[in-house]
Amino acid sequence: MKMVKVIGSVTTTIKDKSLEGFxxxxxxxxxxxxxxxxxxxxxxxxxxxxxxEIALMVTGSTAKRTDITxxxxxxxxxVAKVERIDLE
Amino acid sequence: MKMVKVIGSVTTTIKDKSLEGFxxxxxxxxxxxxxxxxxxxxxxxxxxxxxxEIALMVTGSTAKRTDITxxxxxxxxxVAKVERIDLE
Amino acid sequence: MKMVKVIGSVTTTIKDKSLEGFxxxxxxxxxxxxxxxxxxxxxxxxxxxxxxEIALMVTGSTAKRTDITxxxxxxxxxVAKVERIDLE
Amino acid sequence: MKMVKVIGSVTTTIKDKSLEGFxxxxxxxxxxxxxxxxxxxxxxxxxxxxxxEIALMVTGSTAKRTDITxxxxxxxxxVAKVERIDLE
Amino acid sequence: MKMVKVIGSVTTTIKDKSLEGFxxxxxxxxxxxxxxxxxxxxxxxxxxxxxxEIALMVTGSTAKRTDITxxxxxxxxxVAKVERIDLE
Numbered sequence: 001m002k003m004v005k006v007i008g009s010v011t012t013t014i015k016d017k018s019l020e021g022f023x024x025x026x027x028x029x030x031x032x033x034x035x036x037x038x039x040x041x042x043x044x045x046x047x048x049x050x051x052x053e054i055a056l057m058v059t060g061s062t063a064k065r066t067d068i069t070x071x072x073x074x075x076x077x078x079v080a081k082v083e084r085i086d087l088e
Numbered sequence: 089m090k091m092v093k094v095i096g097s098v099t100t101t102i103k104d105k106s107l108e109g110f111x112x113x114x115x116x117x118x119x120x121x122x123x124x125x126x127x128x129x130x131x132x133x134x135x136x137x138x139x140x141e142i143a144l145m146v147t148g149s150t151a152k153r154t155d156i157t158x159x160x161x162x163x164x165x166x167v168a169k170v171e172r173i174d175l176e
Numbered sequence: 177m178k179m180v181k182v183i184g185s186v187t188t189t190i191k192d193k194s195l196e197g198f199x200x201x202x203x204x205x206x207x208x209x210x211x212x213x214x215x216x217x218x219x220x221x222x223x224x225x226x227x228x229e230i231a232l233m234v235t236g237s238t239a240k241r242t243d244i245t246x247x248x249x250x251x252x253x254x255v256a257k258v259e260r261i262d263l264e
Numbered sequence: 265m266k267m268v269k270v271i272g273s274v275t276t277t278i279k280d281k282s283l284e285g286f287x288x289x290x291x292x293x294x295x296x297x298x299x300x301x302x303x304x305x306x307x308x309x310x311x312x313x314x315x316x317e318i319a320l321m322v323t324g325s326t327a328k329r330t331d332i333t334x335x336x337x338x339x340x341x342x343v344a345k346v347e348r349i350d351l352e
Numbered sequence: 353m354k355m356v357k358v359i360g361s362v363t364t365t366i367k368d369k370s371l372e373g374f375x376x377x378x379x380x381x382x383x384x385x386x387x388x389x390x391x392x393x394x395x396x397x398x399x400x401x402x403x404x405e406i407a408l409m410v411t412g413s414t415a416k417r418t419d420i421t422x423x424x425x426x427x428x429x430x431v432a433k434v435e436r437i438d439l440e
Contacts, residue, residue: 001306239414
């Protein structure tokens with residue numbers, strides 16, 4: 001999973017009908033120290049995230065296996081909210 | 089999903105027969121501020137996009153799951169037109 | 177799909193038996209202006225390409241869905257010859 | 265497989281229910297000489313790894329085929345502990 | 353497929369049981385002129401390769417479709433030995 005930060009949301013108009021009703025978030029990859037990297041994705045929010053929160057994103061076929069994205073044409077889903085990182 | 093900008097179209101001659109009839113667009117990845125990155129793809133237009141429009145692209149197996157690309161040998165499809173990005 | 181240029185061919189000896197009989201081309205990613213990038217792949221030619229021609233390559237599971245690569249252990253196939261790029 | 269080093273662990277709160285109970289490790293890609301690269305992933309530990317250990321990570325659909333991740337919505341799993349690397 | 357060079361082997365101890373018995377090679381991506389790139393992978397040897405040999409590697413789901421990796425949790429397999437590259 002990739003660790004990402006929620007930096008915004010995306011509104012789409014004309015779209016594949018399987019995407020209707022999804023909350024699409026704009027996310028940015030973050031480093032171990034939460035420093036932002038120049039990698040951006042648009043992903044479906046499956047857990048209810050707020051701005052600046054850190055999340056885990058799954059990509060590829062895994063993204064369409066959550067309860068709310070099943071059978072949908074998405075390739076990025078946010079599946080967990082990161083609460084704490086413990087470095088060793 | 090990747091956010092991309094439509095910058096042109098591609099005409100192919102000899103091709104896999106499953107690709108016949110598709111409108112293939114040349115797209116470029118864009119940053120959060122819509123600045124163009126040096127990443128290019130050729131993707132099937134499934135929603136009717138015009139020049140300079142911003143779209144969401146799905147890749148891999150997801151690309152062949154839209155109504156018009158079902159069972160076709162494509163690995164990049166444009167599935168939504170981006171209307172607005174709200175940064176938090 | 178990735179846009180690539182045919183720059184050579186590859187001869188293999190010992191190989192997975194599902195790869196026997198394939199014409200393997202050495203290809204290089206190209207930019208929108210056909211400038212070569214430092215990304216190389218070896219892909220199966222499914223459409224009959226010649227040297228310096230520009231092609232569309234599919235990767236991953238899509239690569240083994242063309243008529244000639246069905247069920248074969250390949251992850252890169254050239255599926256179309258690019259005739260023209262129209263930039264907008 | 266990618267060779268990675270365990271550098272920490274990740275605690276998640278709200279999450280996809282298929283992720284419950286997993287030990288999620290924060291890992292970093294390493295070079296042939298075990299020098300750390302600036303690539304980070306969060307992966308499920310399927311073999312019992314400790315801090316600073318070197319592991320092999322599978323990604324994509326392979327990640328959800330181990331005995332403990334079967335049918336789970338994960339796209340990165342640690343499947344082996346690296347004991348020794350012999351360079352030729 | 354990616355063209356890679358065999359630079360070593362990897363010994364693992366604790367591991368997913370589907371990985372038992374495999375010869376895992378440490379490989380490095382090479383350029384068209386066989387110059388080494390800073391990209392490393394660990395892959396299953398399915399054809400019997402020796403040190404410094406050049407091979408074709410398949411990744412993702414394709415990696416677990418060879419006769420010896422069928423149903424195994426691997427995402428990188430070496431499927432051919434490269435004998436000759438002809439540049440045009």
